[in-house]
Amino acid sequence: MSSFDVAVIGGGPGGYIAAIRAAQLGMQVACIDEATGADGKPALGGTCTNVGCIPSKALLQSSENYEAAGHHFAEHGVRVKGLELDLAAMLRRKDKVVKGSNDGILYLFKKNKVTFLHGRGSFGSSPSEIRITGTENRTISARHVIIATGSNPRPLPGAAFDEKRILSNTGALAIGDVPKKLAVIGAGVIGLELGSVWRRLGADVTILEALPEFLGMADETIAKEAGKIFARQGLKMEFGVSVAGVSLSKKDVQVEYKDRDGAAKAIDADRLIVSIGRVPNTAGLNAEAVGIQFDRGMIAVDGDCRTGVPNVWAIGDVVRGPMLAHKAEEEGVAVAERIAGQKPHIDFNLVPSVIYTSPEIAWVGKTERQLKAEGIACRAGQFPFSANARARAMGASAGLVKFLAKEATDEILGVHIIGPFASELIAEAVVAMAFRGSSEDIGMICHAHPSLGEAMKDAALAVDQRALNI
Ligand code: FAD
Ligand code: NAI
Numbered sequence: 001m002s003s004f005d006v007a008v009i010g011g012g013p014g015g016y017i018a019a020i021r022a023a024q025l026g027m028q029v030a031c032i033d034e035a036t037g038a039d040g041k042p043a044l045g046g047t048c049t050n051v052g053c054i055p056s057k058a059l060l061q062s063s064e065n066y067e068a069a070g071h072h073f074a075e076h077g078v079r080v081k082g083l084e085l086d087l088a089a090m091l092r093r094k095d096k097v098v099k100g101s102n103d104g105i106l107y108l109f110k111k112n113k114v115t116f117l118h119g120r121g122s123f124g125s126s127p128s129e130i131r132i133t134g135t136e137n138r139t140i141s142a143r144h145v146i147i148a149t150g151s152n153p154r155p156l157p158g159a160a161f162d163e164k165r166i167l168s169n170t171g172a173l174a175i176g177d178v179p180k181k182l183a184v185i186g187a188g189v190i191g192l193e194l195g196s197v198w199r200r201l202g203a204d205v206t207i208l209e210a211l212p213e214f215l216g217m218a219d220e221t222i223a224k225e226a227g228k229i230f231a232r233q234g235l236k237m238e239f240g241v242s243v244a245g246v247s248l249s250k251k252d253v254q255v256e257y258k259d260r261d262g263a264a265k266a267i268d269a270d271r272l273i274v275s276i277g278r279v280p281n282t283a284g285l286n287a288e289a290v291g292i293q294f295d296r297g298m299i300a301v302d303g304d305c306r307t308g309v310p311n312v313w314a315i316g317d318v319v320r321g322p323m324l325a326h327k328a329e330e331e332g333v334a335v336a337e338r339i340a341g342q343k344p345h346i347d348f349n350l351v352p353s354v355i356y357t358s359p360e361i362a363w364v365g366k367t368e369r370q371l372k373a374e375g376i377a378c379r380a381g382q383f384p385f386s387a388n389a390r391a392r393a394m395g396a397s398a399g400l401v402k403f404l405a406k407e408a409t410d411e412i413l414g415v416h417i418i419g420p421f422a423s424e425l426i427a428e429a430v431v432a433m434a435f436r437g438s439s440e441d442i443g444m445i446c447h448a449h450p451s452l453g454e455a456m457k458d459a460a461l462a463v464d465q466r467a468l469n470i
Helices: 013-024 046-051 053-076 087-112 189-200 220-233 325-339 368-373 389-394 422-434 439-444 453-462
Strands: 002-009 029-033 115-118 120-123 129-133 138-147 151-153 181-185 204-208 236-238 242-248 253-258 264-269 271-274 278-280 312-314 353-355 360-365 378-384 400-406 412-419
Touching: 002 013, 002 325, 013 029, 013 046, 013 087, 013 325, 046 053, 046 087, 053 087, 053 189, 087 115, 138 325, 181 189, 181 253, 181 264, 189 204, 189 220, 189 271, 189 353, 204 264, 220 236, 220 360, 220 368, 220 400, 220 412, 253 271, 312 325, 353 422, 360 422, 368 378, 368 412, 378 453, 389 453, 400 439, 400 453, 412 422, 412 453, 422 439, 422 453, 439 453
Parallel strands: 002 029, 002 138, 029 115, 138 312, 181 204, 181 271, 204 236
Antiparallel strands: 120 129, 129 138, 151 278, 242 253, 253 264, 353 360, 360 412, 378 400, 400 412
16 A cells, blocks of 8 residues: 555645745655546646636636627727627636646646546545545545545535536536526625626626625725615616526526515526525535545635544535635645644635626725724725726726724724736735735835726725725
């Protein structure tokens, strides 16, 4: 039986990054992943690469280009005649981007001398024994095991995914013809991102959300602004609904629900995307048999990702915390370093969140409501992109930046953005907060002109009512 210092089960962003970091630290590492691409070859990279972050961002970009060519180029004096959507080409491009990432991870494994084992891994007769079935059929032993098996979409009771008409993220990223009418259940991150993709490509999209308010996890100011912008874009959303049932007819899918006032309603759609969250994936791991404990379906871990079983760790979507690729990666690196005897630290308060709609939404730290609930007095500074020269030149002036700083010390406690390239702008806030910077610090730093970053500076200055451009 081959033996390794570390065996990682799962090759998503948590697992493959943990494997690479452990190998960098001089350990003998095996990574086991069962995913197979359409070409029958290994498809490393997990949910994120195959049916998550990467393909969704490819389609978001392509659909944005299509919408811009159809609706926004004219204001720049660029006339397009005979605009056509070639959806098959758009989907092929997305698949090519995914394949490039799959192969890139294989290359990184070779470069770092990580042994890749294509197949399904499960615990054998002890926590240090891993059985692999699939392309590889063998048993290995490892001093340390990292479980990084990710998550699966949560189905709606009574409406199993068929990926033809009732779609999870997997089917929603591969619809072969633009639905005339698309229903979406869940106005969370997937509902908004994939709802936006298909709306831009021409679908009439209605999103049904159980909660009474929009984007409850975001800062209220941002959620309000986002609600207005998405409504203007033609995304229909209903809140406080209760879905009564989903049924399939020959061609359609019907969703029956009660609206916020309790009135019975129904939507007939060509397709339905169900995006109501994800559940940890632990099926077939044989984890209970070796003594691993669970907490509400997740693998129970401490703050350092240790399970209760010595030398067995778990990271990413299969454990507590936000289901985000970069959070999984941070945990992967930290666990590899802990195994090597180092003492890394992750500040979970500084994990940024991004929703890749147009405009993008991004935030880090606390919302104003959270700070109020915690009794922390803060000052807020806001700056609209409509007063930022670069945003106006780009034709992307919707949205704003909001800084929240502690009243007593001016330390930045939260930054919230809705606007162009919010996903990139938020990095400045994360850096500042990691160094426990103040809003005055950002206000004193020279930002290039004209740049979107100047909106960060102006919002920081606005905390002290010193914004220069408004
Ligand atoms: P996963 O990526 O799920 O990887 C787990 C891997 O383990 C899979 O390859 C699976 O096949 C394999 N596996 C499972 N069990 C076994 C077993 N027993 N043996 C062998 N292999 C096994 N996050 C972001 O941060 N940014 C985004 O923009 C973003 N967009 C998303 C868009 C969509 C549509 C979705 C669905 C998710 C998105 N996410 C995004 C979330 C992100 O994909 C996950 O948080 C991330 O993939 C979790 O990484 P992971 O390594 O924990 O698990
Ligand atoms: P989510 O948790 O973001 O949103 C689910 C939504 O569905 C919630 O608003 C919830 O209130 C609603 N809901 C739940 N049950 C419902 C019901 N029966 N009827 C109506 N509404 C209901 O989950 P989502 O969008 O499925 O995404 C899963 C995970 O993937 C998220 O945790 C997210 O972190 C990750 N992801 C991250 C992305 C990013 O970082 N840009 C992009 C896409 C997904």
